[in-house]
Amino acid sequence: GTRMEILERIESWIRGTSTVNRVLWIRGMAGRGKSTIASTVAHNWQLRASCALFHFRRGQNALNERIVCALARQLGSSVVPEVRNAILESVRENEDIADQRLSVQFETLLVAPLSTLKRQPHTILIVVDALDECDNPKDAEDFVKLIDRHSSSIPTNVKFLLTCRPEAPLL
Structure with a gap:
């Protein structure tokens, strides 16, 4: 029914x-199936292309601070060799990256390697679920701003699927 649509x-x-609509927001009340949709989409794409999925969890601060590293780790095991190699090279060159600020992690582990893949035809999908559950709302807001700020550097085949509750002030 509706979920299939x-x-x-x-x-x-x-x-x-x-090349314009590279960020898709799914907004909905608690319990409406946003996480199920995000997981289903990510699972379907992990088998065909490059996809990374991160679920925010309220109260898991250590996990929430690792969003960029977690996304990069998943892209580093991509079925697409060019994506996998670009990400892994960036990780190898920046061993202390997990201790850096969110913006440095984003630029180093996502923007820099992905920007080298401009002619790589495969879709790269980054799914971030439950942004409103990030323990530090400013981090979630900063993550969204980083996507916007770097959108011209990131190839057009990179897409972001983001979910949150409608009251979250993230747009």
């Missing part, structure tokens, strides 16, 4: 060639 619309957005 939503999944089809997301699939169409992922496959689309728009």
Whole structure:
């Protein structure tokens, strides 16, 4: 029913060639299936292309601070060799990256390696679920701002699927 329609619309957005709409927000009340949709989409894409998924969890501060490292680790095991190699090279060159600020991690582990893949045709999907559950709302806000700030450096085949509750002040 409705969930299948939503999944089809997301699939169409992922496959689309728009260079403008590279961030898709799924907003909805608690318990409406946002996490299920995010997980389903990520699972479907992990088998075909490059995909990373991060679920924020309220009260798991240490985990929440590791979002960029977690996303990079997943892209580093991508089925697409070019993506895997670019990410792993960046990780190897920056062993202390986990101790750096969020912006430095984002630029080093995502922007720099992904920007080398401009002619790589495969979709790279980054799914971040429950942004509103990040223990530090400023971190979630900063993450969204980093996507926006670096969108011109990141290739157009990189897409971000973000979920949150409607009251979250993240847009």
